[in-house]
Ligand SMILES: NC(=O)C1=CN([C@@H]2O[C@H](COP(=O)(O)OP(=O)(O)OC[C@H]3O[C@@H](n4cnc5c(N)ncnc54)[C@H](O)[C@@H]3O)[C@@H](O)[C@H]2O)C=CC1
């Protein structure tokens with residue numbers, strides 16, 4: 001960290017709950033040994049007002065700790081507080097008192113601090129990747145990709161704000177108008193468990209860059225890297241209170257945070273049912289900014305031309321990656337594959353053998369995030385068995401009790417013969433499960449793709465340029481990837497249609513979320 005002190009900054013005090021020792025685990029072996037030797041005796045804490053602290057009602061807290069398990073082994077890793085409403089309010093007040101000063105800092109000052117955050121994350125890339133992989137269940141390789149994106153989130157927005165300009169316009173020669181933007185206030189930033197650091201920083205970086213302050217809450221299932229992030233903010237010189245990170249569940253901590261009238265906006269990523277709950281909780285606060293990025297049950301359309309020999313490998317590879325990356329725990333995953341009838345049999349056969357060879361549990365496929373999530377996926381697969389779907393790969397995994405669970409492992413699963421109205425085909429399973437269905441015409445493909453309450457993403461595999469646009473422009477999806485998947489440029493609008501959300505984030509769209517705009521009219525003469 002560029003300091004000459006003989007004692008590393010992370011090795012100071014707090015050994016009582018051994019939290020700082022987490023920073024010494026910069027290899028997977030050290031982290032694994034650490035977890036074994038501490039046997040779950042690690043207590044994560046909130047980061048409020050620039051300091052790590054336990055929520056103030058700590059006696060009530062102690063009975064309300066949340067256990068966090070390692071998905072690959074089922075072992076207890078740590079506990080975290082379930083922050084209660086009065087302590088949530090402490091964090092909000094901390095963000096509110098930091099707002100007047102932070103919102104007036106220059107863009108250059110904010111940019112320099114956020115740049116420093118990204119550099120510090122880069123320095124600790126491997127440590128963050130290790131803890132993310134342990135805490136979430138994803139492979140270390142996938143975790144590294146996600147830490148890199150977290151680094152980019154800060155570097156992107158640290159420079160984005162430097163280049164913003166406001167243009168003035170003359171209206172009918174009578175008035176000169178211009179838009180004046182200012183930070184919208186204090187935000188609740190709530191993120192899910194599938195890409196913990198990646199998605200939390202996708203919110204924190206623009207929020208701070210545009211001059212807002214925040215109370216962020218990671219998922220109670222995966223709080224580890226959010227916890228570590230507090231130290232990075234301290235070291236980067238983010239002023240106390242600008243970013244507060246509180247730990248806890250959704251119904252107690254999350255609900256108190258979003259519902260507070262002291263919060264000016266909410267940026268949320270997670271399940272659609274939670275998005276609906278947040279809308280309800282904030283319904284009477286009309287001016288509150290809401291950006292909701294919710295679930296998906298995304299279609300992948302495979303046209304016959306995409307199975308021609310020159311592109312066949314790419315088609316199979318993209319469809320497989322879209323289905324199974326991160327164990328299918330990405331809201332953008334293509335979990336409903338539709339294949340043109342003339343190539344259907346070939347596709348199913350080749351897709352299955354490709355997935356069998358490339359997506360191997362414990363190597364390229366991690367464990368799913370929690371026992372609760374394992375159970376959800378298991379129930380859908382049991383339903384598929386009952387409904388006599390064909391399993392080309394995978395099977396319904398056994399029921400597990402937490403005590404005996406040696407990890408939450410679900411094999412990549414490929415299903416055909418799933419009825420159109422089956423919950424397996426309709427619901428967001430959010431695991432390594434894909435269904436494949438044939439179609440005959442382009443019109444039918446579009447109709448099947450759009451036959452969903454969701455509208456987040458779609459993947460179109462074809463070599464026909466006219467079809468790329470014709471079909472692509474009819475798909476009810478906020479994001480359409482053609483012959484590729486998850487290619488991201490951080491300025492493009494990101495978000496979904498229908499029950500997949502409201503609002504867009506990324507570049508200037510994030511600016512819309514985190515700022516308020518007023519139009520000034522000056523007489524022209
Ligand atoms: N990115 C996505 O699209 C995600 C989709 N999901 C879907 O949602 C399903 C349920 O997963 P959950 O773990 O329940 O995700 P969730 O949507 O409940 O969790 C996301 C975040 O919201 C918080 N939260 C929950 N209830 C809240 C409330 N009333 N007010 C404020 N914050 C609240 C949670 O603590 C967490 O930080 C998954 O099986 C999956 O299908 C889950 C996570 C991410």
Ligand SMILES: O=C(O)/C=C/C=C(\O)C(=O)O
Nearest residue numbers: 194269329330331332488
């Ligand atoms: O921003 C991205 O590149 C990916 C985002 C993924 C989600 O929002 C998700 O899986 O929830």
